[in-house]
Amino acid sequence: MAIDKDPHDDRVLESLVGRSISAEDHLLACEPCRSEQNLLAASIRAFSDAARETSDHPTHFWTRQAAQIHSRISSTRTSGMAFRYRMTSALAALAIAALLLLLRAPVPQPEPQLAIGSASDHELLLEVERALQRDTPAALEPVTLLVEDISGTTSDSAPSFSKEQSHHAN
Amino acid sequence: MENVLNDAIRTALTSNAVSIAEFDEVVRRHQKRVYRVLFVLLRDPDEADSLTQECFLRAYQNIDRFRGECSVQTWLLRIAVNLAKDHERNRKFSFWKRFLGFSNEEMHARAIEFPAPGPNPEQSLIERAQVQAVWDAVHELSPQQRTIFTLRFVEELELSEIAVVLGLQTGSVKAQLFRSVHMVRRKLKEQQWR
Numbered sequence: 001m002a003i004d005k006d007p008h009d010d011r012v013l014e015s016l017v018g019r020s021i022s023a024e025d026h027l028l029a030c031e032p033c034r035s036e037q038n039l040l041a042a043s044i045r046a047f048s049d050a051a052r053e054t055s056d057h058p059t060h061f062w063t064r065q066a067a068q069i070h071s072r073i074s075s076t077r078t079s080g081m082a083f084r085y086r087m088t089s090a091l092a093a094l095a096i097a098a099l100l101l102l103l104r105a106p107v108p109q110p111e112p113q114l115a116i117g118s119a120s121d122h123e124l125l126l127e128v129e130r131a132l133q134r135d136t137p138a139a140l141e142p143v144t145l146l147v148e149d150i151s152g153t154t155s156d157s158a159p160s161f162s163k164e165q166s167h168h169a170n
Numbered sequence: 171m172e173n174v175l176n177d178a179i180r181t182a183l184t185s186n187a188v189s190i191a192e193f194d195e196v197v198r199r200h201q202k203r204v205y206r207v208l209f210v211l212l213r214d215p216d217e218a219d220s221l222t223q224e225c226f227l228r229a230y231q232n233i234d235r236f237r238g239e240c241s242v243q244t245w246l247l248r249i250a251v252n253l254a255k256d257h258e259r260n261r262k263f264s265f266w267k268r269f270l271g272f273s274n275e276e277m278h279a280r281a282i283e284f285p286a287p288g289p290n291p292e293q294s295l296i297e298r299a300q301v302q303a304v305w306d307a308v309h310e311l312s313p314q315q316r317t318i319f320t321l322r323f324v325e326e327l328e329l330s331e332i333a334v335v336l337g338l339q340t341g342s343v344k345a346q347l348f349r350s351v352h353m354v355r356r357k358l359k360e361q362q363w364r
Binding site: 013014016017018040043044045046047048050051052054055056062065066068069070072073074076 | 190193194197198201202205206209210215218219222223226227230231297300301303304305308320323324329344347348351352354355358
């Protein structure tokens, strides 16, 4: 850790990282730093050269690699075009099917209107007459019965029921 | 001449109307550099080869995203660096898979054979050990620091170019490079003391 706190260290590193006038001035004046910087720079250069040499290959390697890239791109392009062709065909088929379905669908016929005749008038008159003869309107009859049940006049409700029956008999 | 060709490729890429033949030219011009960066980052020649192919395939598929704001090289390096990052992530995941017994794949850390730098055997041995030490030290850096170190010292890119490749500020690149050189230097010193 003593290395980290050496004030000369920063100058050596600065000179390697980028152009720094102050670092260069320091290196010119400080012999240990200069040799340190040279050593480190040489190590990094050796690493760089080794990386370049190790990653280099004969021409056939690059030719093969380029050919593989070419064939992968071509196959992607072909499959892309085939996919587009298939999609277009499928969409066209779908559109035709939809059109055929629309053409074949039964045309909705207008509903025949009910003939209003004299017979229905007569029935309506009878219905009105029946309604007038009732004590309670037909729509309120269930409520009336319910009220009678709740008030506990089950026995008293008999006359009402019989009365109603007599109405119906009439 | 070189610049004229670069401009022509750049114009073709920007117009998004690139034929495969034109793209072959892009591959031919940049494949070595892309491969080298991936090789140094991954330390695996087969993976580097595979990802180089993947890099150009992705570039071709995403040509419409290339706006010509940076050079073709910078654009390709950005794709390559992202691929390496994804690969590292997957490798870590597969390590855990192996560790937990879900996979029988062997860990493939390859020993790189460095060329002998000089004719003197003793000197060669020392220099090879020195290179190996830097190589190991670089691999102990974080992935981003390793990328910055590689782009700066192996590819000799300017700090501003590295910043574009990684989508960082130049100041941030400089700070990280400073730290990575510091760590490499410390490792080298430790090596010397052994």
